[in-house]
Amino acid sequence: MPNDTTLSPLCLLSDLPTRGSKGVQHDGHNLIVVRQGAQVHVYENRCPHRGIPLEWVPDQFLDNSGRLIQCASHGALFLPESGECIAGPCVGQSLRAFACEVREGGIYLTPTD
Numbered sequence: 001m002p003n004d005t006t007l008s009p010l011c012l013l014s015d016l017p018t019r020g021s022k023g024v025q026h027d028g029h030n031l032i033v034v035r036q037g038a039q040v041h042v043y044e045n046r047c048p049h050r051g052i053p054l055e056w057v058p059d060q061f062l063d064n065s066g067r068l069i070q071c072a073s074h075g076a077l078f079l080p081e082s083g084e085c086i087a088g089p090c091v092g093q094s095l096r097a098f099a100c101e102v103r104e105g106g107i108y109l110t111p112t113d
């Protein structure tokens with residue numbers, strides 16, 4: 001049985017370009033939704049370096065290539081598929097991932113119970 005947090009979509013898949021990102025407030029969480037083609041990933045919007053939000057410009061969480069998540073404060077780069085930091089001051093640490101799924105064009109957190 002889905003809990004309340006899974007009943008409404010975080011956003012629509014069509015809200016995101018093929019390589020894009022969006023900030024979402026959901027059930028008390030400050031989240032990032034990242035799309036890389038058909039793949040969608042959700043992370044807490046909290047950089048493991050200083051524990052602050054990643055972006056300076058709303059909805060802009062990717063680097064210039066559109067293939068890596070970037071923290072605006074000190075430039076840490078994270079893999080979209082795992083949230084692992086691969087460059088910058090918190091190498092080897094990871095963004096907190098939230099399981100998600102795409103259903104009928106909406107992006108939802110995956111039920112955990």
Ligand code: FES
Binds near residue numbers: 054
């Ligand atoms: S706060 Fe993100 S790299 Fe420093």
